Structures are given as structure tokens and as C-alpha cells.
Amino acid sequence: MKRRSETKRKLSDETGNGLQMAPELMLELARKAAELLVARTETLPGENAWDGEFRQGLEKQLLKDPPEAGRPPEEVIEQAAREILPIAMRLDHPRCFAFIPSAPTWPGVLADFMAAGYNVNACTWLVGSGPSQLELVVIDWLRQWVGYPESAGGLLTSGGSAASLDALVAAREAAGHPERATVYMSDQSHSAHIRAARIIGIRPECIRLTPSDDLFRLDMDALAQAVADDRAAGFKPIAVCANAGTSSTGTIDPIEAMADYCEVEDIWLHVDAAYGGFAVVTEQGKELLRGMERADSIGLDAHKWFFQPYEAGCLLVKDLSTLENAFGVHHDILQDTIWGANHPNFSDRGLQLSRSVRALKIWMSVQTFGMDAFRCAVAKGMELAARAEAFVRENQTLEMLNPASLGIVCFRINPADTAIDEEELAEINKTILARIFWEDKAFISSTLLHGKFSLRLCIVNHTTTWDDVRETLEAAERFGRETLAY
Amino acid sequence: MKRRSETKRKLSDETGNGLQMAPELMLELARKAAELLVARTETLPGENAWDGEFRQGLEKQLLKDPPEAGRPPEEVIEQAAREILPIAMRLDHPRCFAFIPSAPTWPGVLADFMAAGYNVNACTWLVGSGPSQLELVVIDWLRQWVGYPESAGGLLTSGGSAASLDALVAAREAAGHPERATVYMSDQSHSAHIRAARIIGIRPECIRLTPSDDLFRLDMDALAQAVADDRAAGFKPIAVCANAGTSSTGTIDPIEAMADYCEVEDIWLHVDAAYGGFAVVTEQGKELLRGMERADSIGLDAHKWFFQPYEAGCLLVKDLSTLENAFGVHHDILQDTIWGANHPNFSDRGLQLSRSVRALKIWMSVQTFGMDAFRCAVAKGMELAARAEAFVRENQTLEMLNPASLGIVCFRINPADTAIDEEELAEINKTILARIFWEDKAFISSTLLHGKFSLRLCIVNHTTTWDDVRETLEAAERFGRETLAY
Numbered sequence: 001m002k003r004r005s006e007t008k009r010k011l012s013d014e015t016g017n018g019l020q021m022a023p024e025l026m027l028e029l030a031r032k033a034a035e036l037l038v039a040r041t042e043t044l045p046g047e048n049a050w051d052g053e054f055r056q057g058l059e060k061q062l063l064k065d066p067p068e069a070g071r072p073p074e075e076v077i078e079q080a081a082r083e084i085l086p087i088a089m090r091l092d093h094p095r096c097f098a099f100i101p102s103a104p105t106w107p108g109v110l111a112d113f114m115a116a117g118y119n120v121n122a123c124t125w126l127v128g129s130g131p132s133q134l135e136l137v138v139i140d141w142l143r144q145w146v147g148y149p150e151s152a153g154g155l156l157t158s159g160g161s162a163a164s165l166d167a168l169v170a171a172r173e174a175a176g177h178p179e180r181a182t183v184y185m186s187d188q189s190h191s192a193h194i195r196a197a198r199i200i201g202i203r204p205e206c207i208r209l210t211p212s213d214d215l216f217r218l219d220m221d222a223l224a225q226a227v228a229d230d231r232a233a234g235f236k237p238i239a240v241c242a243n244a245g246t247s248s249t250g251t252i253d254p255i256e257a258m259a260d261y262c263e264v265e266d267i268w269l270h271v272d273a274a275y276g277g278f279a280v281v282t283e284q285g286k287e288l289l290r291g292m293e294r295a296d297s298i299g300l301d302a303h304k305w306f307f308q309p310y311e312a313g314c315l316l317v318k319d320l321s322t323l324e325n326a327f328g329v330h331h332d333i334l335q336d337t338i339w340g341a342n343h344p345n346f347s348d349r350g351l352q353l354s355r356s357v358r359a360l361k362i363w364m365s366v367q368t369f370g371m372d373a374f375r376c377a378v379a380k381g382m383e384l385a386a387r388a389e390a391f392v393r394e395n396q397t398l399e400m401l402n403p404a405s406l407g408i409v410c411f412r413i414n415p416a417d418t419a420i421d422e423e424e425l426a427e428i429n430k431t432i433l434a435r436i437f438w439e440d441k442a443f444i445s446s447t448l449l450h451g452k453f454s455l456r457l458c459i460v461n462h463t464t465t466w467d468d469v470r471e472t473l474e475a476a477e478r479f480g481r482e483t484l485a486y
Numbered sequence: 487m488k489r490r491s492e493t494k495r496k497l498s499d500e501t502g503n504g505l506q507m508a509p510e511l512m513l514e515l516a517r518k519a520a521e522l523l524v525a526r527t528e529t530l531p532g533e534n535a536w537d538g539e540f541r542q543g544l545e546k547q548l549l550k551d552p553p554e555a556g557r558p559p560e561e562v563i564e565q566a567a568r569e570i571l572p573i574a575m576r577l578d579h580p581r582c583f584a585f586i587p588s589a590p591t592w593p594g595v596l597a598d599f600m601a602a603g604y605n606v607n608a609c610t611w612l613v614g615s616g617p618s619q620l621e622l623v624v625i626d627w628l629r630q631w632v633g634y635p636e637s638a639g640g641l642l643t644s645g646g647s648a649a650s651l652d653a654l655v656a657a658r659e660a661a662g663h664p665e666r667a668t669v670y671m672s673d674q675s676h677s678a679h680i681r682a683a684r685i686i687g688i689r690p691e692c693i694r695l696t697p698s699d700d701l702f703r704l705d706m707d708a709l710a711q712a713v714a715d716d717r718a719a720g721f722k723p724i725a726v727c728a729n730a731g732t733s734s735t736g737t738i739d740p741i742e743a744m745a746d747y748c749e750v751e752d753i754w755l756h757v758d759a760a761y762g763g764f765a766v767v768t769e770q771g772k773e774l775l776r777g778m779e780r781a782d783s784i785g786l787d788a789h790k791w792f793f794q795p796y797e798a799g800c801l802l803v804k805d806l807s808t809l810e811n812a813f814g815v816h817h818d819i820l821q822d823t824i825w826g827a828n829h830p831n832f833s834d835r836g837l838q839l840s841r842s843v844r845a846l847k848i849w850m851s852v853q854t855f856g857m858d859a860f861r862c863a864v865a866k867g868m869e870l871a872a873r874a875e876a877f878v879r880e881n882q883t884l885e886m887l888n889p890a891s892l893g894i895v896c897f898r899i900n901p902a903d904t905a906i907d908e909e910e911l912a913e914i915n916k917t918i919l920a921r922i923f924w925e926d927k928a929f930i931s932s933t934l935l936h937g938k939f940s941l942r943l944c945i946v947n948h949t950t951t952w953d954d955v956r957e958t959l960e961a962a963e964r965f966g967r968e969t970l971a972y
Contacts, residue, residue, distance in 0.1 A: 017949060018855055018856075018859030018862060018863065019591045019793055019851075019860070019863050019948045020591075020948070020949065021591075021592050023524045023525075023527070026520070026523075026524045026592050027520055027521065029592065029593070029596055030517075030520035030523075030524070030596060030599070031517065031520070033596045033599055033600055033603075034512070034513055034516035034520070034599075035513065036600070036603075037599075037600065037603035037604070038513055038516070039509075040603070040604070041509070041512070042509055052611070052615040052616075053615050053616065053619075054615075054829070055611075055615075055619060055622075055828060055829050058615060058616065058619035059619065059622075062619050062620060062623050063619075063622070063623050063626065064623070065627070065630075066852045066853075066856075067852070067856050067857065068856050068858050069856040069858060070853070070854050070855045070856035070859065071856075073593060073854045076593065076850050076853040076854050077593075077596065077600070077850070079853075080597070080600060080846060080849075080850060081600065083616065084616040084617065084620050084846070085600060085601075085606055085616060085843070085846075086604070087615055087616030087617075088604075088607075088613065088614040088615060088616050088617055089606075089607070089612070089613045089614065091605055091606070091607060091613075092605050098822070099613070099819065099820070102605055102607070102840075103605075104602065104605050105505045105506075105507075106507050106512050106515065107515075107559060107562065107563075108602070109599070109602040109603045109605075110515055111566070112598055112602035113519055113520075113523075113595070113596075113598065113599035113602065114519055114522070114523065114563070114566060114567070114571060115571075115598075115795075115796075116590065116594070116595040116598035116599065116795035116796075116847075117519075117523035117526070117595045117795075118526070118571040118572070118574075119577055119578055119588055119589075119590050119595075119795045119796060120571055120574040120575075120577070121574075121575070121796060125541075126538060126575070127574065127575045127577075127585070128574040128575065129538040129539050129540075129544060129574060130538075130539065130569065130570040130571060130572065130573030130574050131570065131571070131574055133539075133544035133545065133548050133549075133570075133573075134548060134570050136541075136545075137549050137550075140549065141551070144551075158644050158837075158838055158840075158841075159838060159839065159840045159841075160839070160840075161837055161838050161839050162837060162838065165685070165837060169684075169685050172687075177687075177689065190817065190819070191816065191817035191819075191839075192839055194815050195813060195815045195837070196837075198655075198812075199651070199655050199685070199837065201658075201663075201686055201687025203663065247819045248818060248819050301840075303840065307505055309601075309602035309603075309605045309842070310601075310602075310605060310607060310840055310841070311840065311841070326684075327681060329677040329680050329684075330677065331676065331677035332734060332933050333585065333676070333677075333733040333931075333933050334585070334677070335932060335933065336919075336931045336932055343540070343541050351644075351647055351648060351651060351681070351682075351685065351837075352644055352647050352797075353645065353646070353647050353677075353678055354588075354644075354645045354787075354789065354796055354797065355796070355797070356795070356797050357571075360566060360570070360571075361602075363566075364562050365505075366552045366553070367552075367553065367556070367557050367562040367565075368556050368557065368559045368562050369504055369505050370504075370552075370554050370555040370556035370557075371552045371553065371554050372504070372554050372555060373504030373505050373556065374505070376504060377503065445819075445822045446821060446822055447818050447821065448818040448821065462503055462506070463503060463506065
């Protein structure tokens with residue numbers, strides 16, 4: 001828009017500046033960092049999926065006062081790559097099946113590098129019109145994928161917790177900020193929603209965790225009963241959260257039925273699709289998630305099943321004005337930032353004012369690989385989960401605890417020909433979990449399913465192969481048989 | 487902790503993976519991105535401090551469906567660097583004085599690159615013990631700089647807005663989550679606090695913006711009166727926010743007096759030091775910010791005056807248990823993440839569960855340059871602001887509207903020998919603002935000071951020289967004289 005002058009300026013000699021570097025050194029250090037990162041991706045599959053250390057040991061290495069004088073930058077980079085960053089769960093390891101893994105693509109990583117280098121702030125149109133337009137583009141892709149109308153919109157967030165917070169605030173304001181507000185979700189819902197509800201001022205006793213059914217889905221009768229009881233007692237239901245899917249089992253709540261119910265009852269429906277939402281780019285996932293487009297808001301995390309580095313969350317709302325009504329604030333210091341109609345300030349849509357350009361990683365990786373590659377990578381997770389289920393069902397030592405859903409498989413050691421009580425099964429399976437942790441390079445985690453201790457694989461890494469899944473299940477089975485033999 | 491196996495594994499041929507790249511290409515693309523970023527830092531001072539575009543033009547270039555097949559990655563990187571990232575305010579330009587600028591150091595940028603590449607999640611000790619320890623180290627540095635006791639602690643956040651939100655939630659819970667809660671701040675406070683208060687459920691009519699005095703400081707009598715009136719009317723004051731300093735003028739509220747008052751009244755004191763807090767690393771700043779160490783919580787943004795890329799906020803609390811009481815939640819899916827006493831899960835201290843490793847950039851840049859360089863760079867901002875004040879005071883066309891405070895200078899065109907009414911002065915100065923915007927490479931912004939339209943420089947960029955400041959003031963003066971001559 002403004003004409004750019006192209007003249008270079010020498011760094012002023014007037015004031016010494018100890019925070020700058022010569023261009024040659026900058027390039028050299030970037031090369032070093034890139035080499036370390038690329039070498040890591042090559043050696044990663046041979047490493048363990050987890051590393052970690054007690055605080056005492058790490059403190060000895062790292063808890064030091066900041067130096068008055070600087071150190072050689074190569075040494076600093078090496079220390080970060082040797083002593084700090086690898087001492088962690090490797091969320092992108094092909095055998096990291098714990099919690100919800102995250103395996104970014106290289107263009108996504110480079111996008112974060114470029115976003116930091118340009119250091120743009122996607123807060124307002126005035127301060128970042130290019131980045132704001134890019135966010136509109138990426139939001140529009142997501143809008144179309146979930147089946148929202150053109151009037152829908154949203155913003156990128158730090159993750160599902162922030163998306164849930166922003167959604168609940170919008171829901172509360174849309175309901176007129178009533179006293180004695182209540183929110184509803186199944187007992188399988190993510191703790192992020194409980195925390196978000198507490199943050200916005202819903203008292204713990206007003207957060208209703210309704211019982212889930214045998215397949216860990218929200219029970220519609222229990223929801224209707226809870227709402228009816230609350231209304232009779234003078235509470236004001238402001239939001240229902242649906243899971244798509246749950247972090248424990250990947251279960252998808254009955255979204256269509258919940259949408260019907262929430263329409264009739266005039267309650268905001270938020271769909272937590274942080275983990276499972278990106279399944280919508282596949283035919284199978286679109287079918288499974290049907291009804292999501294009827295929700296008032298949807299949270300999705302691109303750092304989960306869309307292969308981006310942290311942090312890349314998203315909140316979509318069906319009616320964009322609900323967000324802007326809830327979050328828009330005036331500030332004299334920002335009086336210059338009102339660009340005019342149809343030029344959104346993303347800071348009016350959520351918690352953050354200053355915001356890095358999270359859209360860049362999604363845009364760059366999709367541009368580089370194309371949607372077909374993303375579709376195949378998401379579909380592979382579901383396919384591997386289905387194969388894992390078949391493996392478990394055919395195996396005499398293992399028991400499925402819930403059908404595979406999206407990318408999650410819940411199972412345990414429980415031989416078909418024995419009758420071991422629940423307490424002992426829990427102890428056995430805790431032992432298996434520990435043995436995989438200590439003796440195998442895979443890393444899996446556990447959950448509780450209506451009181452039953454369950455092992456659990458979450459398969460959402462595009463580099464994971466069937467061998468990775470099979471050998472991990474075989475290790476669990478082998479450790480199981482050994483434990484049972486004692 | 488676990489033995490690492492060092493064998494490499496070939497990428498499996500079993501499943502094609504369209505989201506991976508050959509190591510040589512990864513390195514080549516990283517080199518390209520680095521070259522673009524380094525070349526940018528060389529040409530930046532010769533460019534305008536601002537660029538931007540209307541939505542219509544940007545949409546034409548960018549609003550396209552995602553491609554089914556990928557594009558050459560070099561082309562994608564070039565498009566981002568040509569059409570998207572530079573179409574924005576250049577917050578790190580030496581003549582970007584608008585709002586609160588942000589000029590990161592190269593090790594900070596590389597740290598974000600490495601954080602994305604390793605993709606660690608600093609949510610829990612189990613998932614990221616190295617990154618968690620690093621965050622403890624950086625938090626400990628900040629704790630010492632602000633003068634907090636060893637029992638204090640905190641977490642890194644997306645920015646000041648999130649810090650303020652987390653602080654207000656902790657304040658509310660520490661006060662027992664009363665009905666009819668009220669919060670207090672001066673009318674100069676950042677809108678982030680108003681938004682944070684609204685998010686946690688404080689109704690707009692319960693957010694008290696008390697009048698500021700002639701120097702834009704919170705007025706203690708007005709605060710005491712407001713609290714007394716509210717208590718008499720049955721409201722429950724839960725928090726007072728102090729500015730250190732305000733975004734408009736850099737003004738520091740009377741923190742000592744506010745601390746005395748809040749102690750007696752048993753009200754949580756939060757200090758918003760998002761912009762000014764890092765002045766504490768200098769002798770002069772430490773003196774100016776005295777009393778901050780008595781607050782219950784302090785928010786600071788390392789992406790402002792500590793030379794880090796977005797996002798790098800921080801919340802410190804004097805009593806760490808206030809945060810953990812407010813934010814800790816239990817979740818079955820995370821049952822494996824309880825490491826044991828003294829191994830904190832940072833996700834129990836704030837809104838976010840998944841969290842990137844924001845500590846790395848602060849740590850790497852301090853290690854590389856040393857604290858002396860940071861101290862000098864922060865001090866230079868204050869020194870340049872003081873020189874700008876002297877320049878304005880000696881100039882017959884310009885008028886200081888408030889003494890320079892921290893790095894901020896508020897002034898306007900108002901010749902000493904004329905008597906122009908306020909309305910006309912506002913129009914004249916809006917014209918000057920527009921002319922600087924369109925005709926000069928500097929970018930400055932405006933604010934309202936007790937109704938007076940003010941031009942404003944915020945000088946917190948380590949690459950800014952006195953020439954940058956002087957020539958911008960001279961341009962304002964020249965445009966002023968020309969405008970007045972019509």
C-alpha cells in the first residue's frame with residue numbers, strides 16, 4: 001500500500017548494540033539449528049519415544065543465574081539440543097501413542113521459524129493485514145470442512161483449552177450472562193472444559209458431568225433429566241459440550257441428537273473436536289462427525305491430527321457476532337486500529353491481543369503437500385486403529401475395552417480363558433504399562449473406563465506404520481503373558 | 487533416564503507418506519527461509535515501518551481453496567515472504583514507535599524454530615521434564631529480578647492478556663469466589679484487564695475504572711472511595727490492578743501506596759508490568775518500579791521490552807499455591823502424569839494444557855548475549871525517551887503532554903506562541919499523524935490523554951538510534967509547521 005524505499009542502511013555506529021549479530025553469523029547459526037533438527041528426524045525412530053529426568057538432576061545442570069556476559073551461540077544451541085529439548089516425551093515419535101501425540105510436518109516447522117523472524121502480530125488489521133487475511137483464508141478452509149455456512153467464522157487459538165474458554169464466554173454472553181449458570185457435558189469430557197467453565201465463573205457444583213453410556217457416549221436421557229431438574233431448581237443452562245471424540249476412547253457423542261435437543265431447549269452447543277475434528281477431511285470422518293455443522297461452536301487442534309507444531313488451536317462459531325459481542329473492547333491506545341467495516345481485528349474475537357501468526361503453518365504445509373496427502377495421513381490413523389482392534393480381538397491374551405474410534409484403541413491384558421477380578425486386572429495392566437515404559441521404545445498411556453484400568457493407543461502420527469502398532473501390541477501381550485505366568 | 491538406542495531406522499516402505507521430506511530438501515528449505523529472514527533484517531531500516539493492504543486486494547491473492555496436490559515448497563516459502571508476512575506493521579523496524587513495538591533477537595527466533603522442530607509440550611513434567619525445568623529456571627530469573635521471595639512462582643503465557651486472566655482467576659478463588667465481585671483499576675489501564683475481568687464473569691458494571699490524576703496515575707483517594715462505597719453497597723472487591731506502566735503514557739501507578747492499601751483491605755494486587763516490567767533489570771527501572779515485589783501477582787511480556795518474538799508473556803504470583811488451587815483439575819486421561827511432589831505440571835497453573843516451550847527463547851538469547859547487553863538495551867530505551875522529551879521541550883512547535891516515562895513520550899503539535907482550541911489541536915494532530923503515516927517511513931500512533939489527542943512514541947527497540955527518534959520528531963514538527971501555515 002505504501003511505496004517501499006529499497007535503500008539499505010548501515011547499522012548506526014552511534015550506539016553500540018550488544019543484541020545484534022552479523023548476517024554471516026545469523027546464517028551460520030540457523031544452519032546449525034536446522035542440521036540438528038533434520039538429524040533428529042533421521043535418528044528419532046531408533047530412539048525411545050520417551051525420555052525424562054527428575055528435577056534434582058536437571059536443576060544441577062540448568063538452574064544457574066543468567067550470565068552477565070554472553071557465551072558462544074553455537075554452544076548455547078548445542079546445550080538446548082543436548083540437555084533440554086530431548087529430555088521429554090517425543091510426541092512425534094512413530095511409537096508415541098500416549099495422550100494425544102503431535103507429529104508436525106517440516107513446512108509447518110519452517111512456518112513457525114518465519115513467523116518468529118518476521119515477528120508479525122495478528123492482532124488487528126492495521127498491525128497485520130497480510131497475516132489477518134491468511135487467518136481468514138485458513139479459517140474459511142476449516143469452515144468449509146466442518147460444513148458451516150459462510151456467515152460462520154472464528155480464530156486460531158493456543159489450543160483446545162483456549163477455544164473452549166472462548167466458546168463458553170460467547171455462550172454465556174449469548175444467554176445474557178444469567179445468574180446461576182450451569183454447563184453440561186458427559187463424564188468422558190476433557191478436563192479443559194471443566195477448567196474453562198471454572199475460569200468463566202461457573203461454580204464447580206454447577207458443572208454437570210452426566211453419565212455416559214456403555215460405549216462412553218453422552219446419554220441423552222441423562223442430559224435431558226439434568227437440564228430439567230436444573231431449570232426446575234432455578235438454574236440457567238447456558239452450554240452443552242459434545243465430544244468428537246473423547247480423549248479417552250475417541251468416542252463421538254450423539255451430535256445430531258444433541259443438536260436437536262439444544263435447538264429445542266435454546267442452549268448453546270459446543271463441539272470439542274480438538275482431537276478428532278480433522279477426521280472431517282476424510283469421507284469416513286465426515287460421516288462419523290455428521291451433525292457437527294449444527295453446533296454453535298466447534299474447537300479443533302491442528303497440532304493434533306493436522307500435523308502442525310504447537311500451538312495451533314482453532315475455534316469456529318456459527319454466528320461470528322457472538323464472539324465479537326463477547327470479546328470486543330475499546331481502548332484509547334488502540335484508537336488508530338479501527339480500519340473499517342469488514343476488516344476484522346482478530347483480537348476482538350478472543351482472549352489474546354498480541355497474537356503470533358498461527359495460520360502460516362497450516363497454510364504452508366497444506367500448500368506444500370496438498371489436501372490429498374493430508375486426507376491419506378488422517379485416514380491412515382483410523383485404518384491403523386481398526387487393524388489394532390482386529391489384532392486385539394484375535395488375540396487370546398488381550399481384550400478390547402471399547403471399539404476403536406477415530407485413532408484410539410483401548411484394550412487390556414485379560415486372557416479369554418481366565419477369570420481375574422477387576423482389582424487384579426488393574427494391577428496386572430499397571431505392570432504392563434510400566435514394563436512398556438521401561439523396556440520398550442514405545443510409549444503408551446492409560447485411562448479409566450467406567451472404573452476399569454485400560455491401556456490405550458492414540459494413533460495420529462503420519463509416520464507411524466502398522467509395524468509400529470503391531471510390535472507395540474505384541475510387546476504388551478508378551479509382557480502380559482510373562483506377568484501372568486508368575 | 488531411559489537408555490537410548492542409537493540405531494537408525496529407514497522410513498518404512500510399507501505405507502507411502504506424502505507428508506515427509508528427504509533430509510536434503512529439508513535442509514535446503516531451511517536455508518532458504520533463513521536467507522530470507524537475514525536479508526530482511528539487512529533491508530528493514532530502509533523500508534517503511536508499516537505496510538498493509540485492504541481486504542479486497544489480499545483476498546484476490548490469497549482466498550483460494552486448498553490445493554489437492556502440493557506445490558513446490560520453495561514457491562510456497564517465497565509467497566509467504568513476498569505476499570503475506572511483509573504486508574504488516576514491522577514491529578521490529580527501528581522507526582516503529584506505534585503501540586508497543588517488539589524487536590526480537592536472532593537467538594530468540596532460532597529458539598522458536600527449535601521449539602517447533604522438537605515440538606515438545608511443556609504441559610506436564612512427564613511429557614516435558616527438560617522444558618519444564620527450563621521454564622522453572624527462567625521463571626526463577628524473573629522472580630529474582632522483580633524481588634519476589636523464593637516461595638513465589640509462575641508460568642509463561644501467550645501474553646499479558648492471558649497473564650491478567652490467570653491472575654484474576656487466582657484472585658477470585660483466593661477471595662472465595664464471592665457473589666457480586668468487583669475489580670478496580672485506573673481509567674488508564676489496558677483494555678486487556680477489562681476483557682479478562684469480563685471473561686471471568688465480572689459484569690461490566692462491576693469493573694471500576696477510577697479516575698487518574700494529572701500525571702495519569704491511579705488516584706488513591708478515588709480508589710479508597712470506590713472500594714468503600716462498594717463494600718457499603720454489598721459488593722465484594724476481589725482485585726486491584728496497578729499499571730507499571732500504562733500503554734498510553736508509560737505512567738507507573740503509586741505501587742507502594744496501593745500495596746499498603748491492598749494489604750490493609752485484604753484485596754489482591756495485580757501489577758500489569760506487561761510493557762514496562764523488564765525495566766527492572768536496570769538500576770533506574772528497579773527504582774521506578776519499587777513496590778512491585780509486594781503485589782500478589784505481576785504480568786510481564788518478554789515479547790515487549792525483553793526482545794523476544796511473539797508470544798512470550800509471563801505471570802508471577804507471590805504464593806504459588808494460589809495458582810495451583812485455581813487451575814488444577816483432575817482427568818483420567820492424564821492419570822499417568824502425576825510425577826510426584828516438587829515436579830510441577832505447568833498446566834495446573836493456568837489456562838493452557840498443551841503449551842509450547844516459550845522459555846527457550848528467553849533462555850537462549852540471555853545465554854548468548856548476557857545480561858549486561860540486555861540491561862544496556864533496556865536502558866537505551868529510557869535514555870532515548872528522555873532525549874526525546876528534551877527535544878520536544880526545547881522546540882517551539884511541539885508540546886509535551888506528559889513527562890517521558892519508561893520508553894514512552896506523549897507530545898503534540900501546539901506552538902508556544904499561539905492559542906489554538908482543543909478541537910482544532912486534535913484535528914491538526916490527526917493530520918500530522920496521517921502525514922507521518924503516508925509520507926515518512928516511521929510509524930507512530932496516537933492516544934487520548936484526559937480527552938486530549940496525543941501523538942506518542944514508544945521506544946523499546948534495541949536497534950533504534952537517536953537519529954531514528956530525532957528525525958521522526960523533526961518530521962512531526964515540519965508537518966506541523968506546514969499544516970499551521972495553511
